[in-house]
Structures are given as structure tokens and as C-alpha cells.
Amino acid sequence: xxxxxxxxxxxxxxxxxxxxxxxxxxxxxxxxxxxxxxxxx
Amino acid sequence: xxxxxxxxxxxxxxxxxxxxxxxxxxxxxxxxxxxxxxxxxxxxxxxxxxxxxxxxxxxxxxxxxxxxxxxxxxxxxxxxxxxxxxxxxxxxxxxxxxxxxxxxxxxxxxxxxxxxxxxxxxxxxxxxxxxxxxxxxxxxxxxxxxxxxxxxxxxxxxxxxxxxxxxxxxxxxxxxxxxxxxxxxxxxxxxxxxxxxxxxxxxxxxxxxxxxxxxxxxxxxxxxxxxxxxxxxxxxxxxxxxxxxxxxxxxxxxxxxxxxxxxxxxxxxxxxxxxxxxxxxxxxxxxxxxxxxxxxxxxxxxxxxxxxxxxxxxxxxxxxxxxxxxxxxxxxxxxxxxxxxxxxxxxxxxxxxxxxxxxxxxxxxxxxxxxxxxxxxxxxxxxxxxxxxx
Numbered sequence: 001x002x003x004x005x006x007x008x009x010x011x012x013x014x015x016x017x018x019x020x021x022x023x024x025x026x027x028x029x030x031x032x033x034x035x036x037x038x039x040x041x
Numbered sequence: 042x043x044x045x046x047x048x049x050x051x052x053x054x055x056x057x058x059x060x061x062x063x064x065x066x067x068x069x070x071x072x073x074x075x076x077x078x079x080x081x082x083x084x085x086x087x088x089x090x091x092x093x094x095x096x097x098x099x100x101x102x103x104x105x106x107x108x109x110x111x112x113x114x115x116x117x118x119x120x121x122x123x124x125x126x127x128x129x130x131x132x133x134x135x136x137x138x139x140x141x142x143x144x145x146x147x148x149x150x151x152x153x154x155x156x157x158x159x160x161x162x163x164x165x166x167x168x169x170x171x172x173x174x175x176x177x178x179x180x181x182x183x184x185x186x187x188x189x190x191x192x193x194x195x196x197x198x199x200x201x202x203x204x205x206x207x208x209x210x211x212x213x214x215x216x217x218x219x220x221x222x223x224x225x226x227x228x229x230x231x232x233x234x235x236x237x238x239x240x241x242x243x244x245x246x247x248x249x250x251x252x253x254x255x256x257x258x259x260x261x262x263x264x265x266x267x268x269x270x271x272x273x274x275x276x277x278x279x280x281x282x283x284x285x286x287x288x289x290x291x292x293x294x295x296x297x298x299x300x301x302x303x304x305x306x307x308x309x310x311x312x313x314x315x316x317x318x319x320x321x322x323x324x325x326x327x328x329x330x331x332x333x334x335x336x337x338x339x340x341x342x343x344x345x346x347x348x349x350x351x352x353x354x355x356x357x358x359x360x361x362x363x364x365x366x367x368x369x370x371x372x373x374x375x376x377x378x379x380x381x382x383x384x385x386x387x388x389x390x391x392x393x394x395x396x397x398x399x400x401x402x403x404x405x406x407x408x409x410x411x412x413x414x415x416x417x418x419x420x421x422x423x424x425x426x427x428x429x430x431x
């Protein structure tokens with residue numbers, strides 16, 4: 001059962017780290033409506 | 042005099058009474074009467090989300106060759122009125138340039154949105170939801186007919202290691218994330234229909250935002266779990282002749298026999314390949330949705346299918362159509378996976394005595410192992426010196 005709980009915690013850790021990690025690569029999931037994408041330049 | 046008045050009144054009333062009928066029965070004439078514009082029938086059809094006839098209107102997009110002089114009315118518009126321009130946009134007849142910078146910016150009107158929305162809110166929810174309820178009912182009925190599959194003769198009392206910690210970690214990473222994704226996916230898909238009437242739009246807005254965050258970010262854990270379990274178990278899941286014998290015996294579920302099996306029996310192999318194939322598919326369509334317009338894949342897929350199967354799927358898709366196909370496919374594949382996994386959860390928990398231990402603490406009863414995976418037990422015992430360290 002310890003392994004099961006640690007896997008669930010790992011899933012949550014991955015979820016919390018994912019946005020910041022993606023941001024490092026210039027990827028921003030689910031942020032396509034941010035001002036950068038609609039800026040008139 | 043009275044007769045004349047009566048006739049005039051009758052004529053007026055008859056005109057009022059029959060006019061709507063004329064509008065519906067002779068739409069082409071009505072359309073011609075108003076210069077090719079909308080008819081009452083078009084408006085009514087659009088309100089009922091039916092297909093409106095745009096045949097003649099689609100050509101009314103102005104003619105720059107006959108543009109009025111610059112000093113005249115509409116002269117500065119190059120021969121196109123606002124209505125002409127928007128009809129051109131609507132029927133993809135003019136070249137659109139926008140200052141908005143994103144891949145889908147030049148699609149201002151997209152008809153496919155309505156059929157997609159109707160499919161999503163209709164058959165996808167009803168058939169998908171029906172399939173989930175159906176498998177649950179089926180399993181409850183099966184439980185009452187067959188009962189819990191017990192260890193014949195009772196447990197031996199000694200155990201054998203079925204799965205190492207890393208295998209269980211990979212399984213639970215995949216399973217935990219899949220359950221989170223399934224629940225949040227259902228909230229996202231069905232919440233508008235089933236939750237808003239119960240908890241109201243404000244509470245649902247909070248729940249939907251949370252679901253979206255979980256769904257978008259837990260997806261990475263699911264993909265990692267998928268890769269881990271594939272690498273660890275693919276060698277044990279290659280189909281062989283033994284699986285055919287196992288399937289012919291129906292896994293012994295109804296005959297109460299125990300067909301031979303190695304580490305994974307044919308039923309488990311079916312679950313493995315279902316999860317792998319559909320898991321990759323749901324991940325790819327999920328990535329396409331996660332990065333809108335960045336990863337279109339349906340036009341290319343349809344192109345390959347058309348070449349191989351001779352089908353005629355559309356290969357010229359707008360960015361929005363790509364997203365709509367990805368969304369529908371993502372939902373359909375997810376529902377098939379949910380149905381398979383619910384059955385897997387049943388047989389791995391309440392459906393079979395001793396099965397949960399395999400993923401619970403990794404140790405299963407030797408008698409359970411002999412009855413369900415006899416050849417695997419022999420392999421392990423041969424490796425460990427005839428079971429000295431069981």
C-alpha cells in the first residue's frame with residue numbers, strides 16, 4: 001500500500017511541476033488565450 | 042358594397058394566412074424577391090440548428106470589378122458591402138488577413154462548430170455514459186450470478202512475489218492518474234448537462250476550473266505511467282498459443298477450471314494492449330488539445346487512411362476542425378478505456394479473492410498463483426531453486 005500511496009503522491013508532484021517545467025521550454029499548455037497570442041504587433 | 046368589403050377583407054386575411062406557407066414552400070422565389078438574402082426558412086432552420094440553404098447567398102460576396110466610383114456610395118469598399126464581406130468570410134470566398142497572431146486567426150467563421158457541439162453534447166455523452174452505466178450493471182449482474190472467484194481449497198498461507206515495487210509504482214501511477222483524468226474528463230464533458238442543474242453555474246465554474254487544471258497537468262503522470270508499464274511488461278504480453286487455449290476455456294470463469302498461464306493470461310494481455318494502444322491514442326489527441334493548433338494530426342491521419350483503406354475522409358481541415366476531431370476522438374477513446382478499466386478494477390478487487398494483493402503489497406498466495414498462473418509459478422520456482430525463498 002505504501003507503493004500505491006507514493007505513486008499517487010508522485011502523480012500530484014508531477015502535476016504541480018508540469019506547468020513550470022513546460023514554461024522553461026517555452027511551452028505553455030492551456031494558456032493560449034494569454035495576451036501574447038492576441039497582441040497586435 | 043358589403044360584398045366588396047367582405048371580398049377585400051377575405052383577400053387580406055387569406056394573404057396573411059397563407060403567406061408563411063409561401064415562404065416555406067417557395068424559398069427560391071422568396072430568396073429571389075429579396076435579392077438572394079435570407080428567407081424566413083433560413084432563419085427558422087438556423088434557429089433550430091438545421092442545415093440552412095446557402096446556395097445562392099454563397100455567391101453574393103460583391104464584385105470588385107463593378108466597384109462604385111470612390112466618390113459614390115460604398116465606393117471605398119471596393120464593391121463589397123459589409124454583408125458581402127461577411128458572406129465571403131462565411132463561405133471562404135475571400136482572402137482574409139488579420140492582425141491577430143495565432144495559427145487559427147484567419148478562420149473567422151467555422152460551420153463545423155455546430156455539428157461538433159451537437160455530437161459532443163448528444164451521442165458522445167449518451168452512448169459514452171450509457172456504456173459506463175452498462176458495464177457497471179453487467180458487472181453487478183455477473184457478481185450475483187457467478188459470485189466472487191475464490192481460491193479453490195483455500196489459501197496456502199505462503200506467498201510468492203508477484204510484482205516488484207517498481208512495477209507496482211508504475212501500475213499505480215498509471216491507475217491513479219487515469220482515475221483522476223477519467224473523473225475530471227467526465228466533469229468537463231457532462232458537467233454542463235448534469236452538474237449545473239444541481240449545483241448551479243457558480244459552483245460548477247470553480248469545479249470545472251479545478252478539473253481542467255488536474256486534467257491538463259496529471260496527464261503527464263499518466264503518460265509516464267504508460268511508458269513505465271509498457272517497458273516493464275511488454276515482453277510478458279506477447280501473444281502466444283497458450284492464450285488461444287485460455288480464451289477457448291473462457292479463462293475458466295464459467296467452467297470453474299484453471300487454464301494454464303504464464304505471468305499474464307490472455308485476459309490480462311487484452312487489458313494490457315487495450316491500455317497501451319488506446320493510451321497512446323488518447324495521449325496524442327490529448328497533446329493536440331493541450332497545445333491548441335500546435336499539433337494537428339487528423340488531416341495527416343485521414344490522408345494515410347485514405348491511401349491505405351481507400352476511404353474518403355477529409356484531408357483539408359481548418360485548425361478548428363482539427364481540434365474538434367481531436368476532442369471527439371479523445372472522448373470516445375477515453376470512454377472505451379473507462380469501460381475496459383472498470384471491468385479490470387472489478388476482477389482485480391471484489392471479483393476475485395487474492396487478486397488485489399498482487400498490486401497491494403506485491404505478495405500473492407501460492408495457491409492463488411498456482412491456480413491462475415501455474416506456468417509462471419513453475420518458472421519462478423525453477424529460478425529460485427524450487428521455491429526455497431517463496
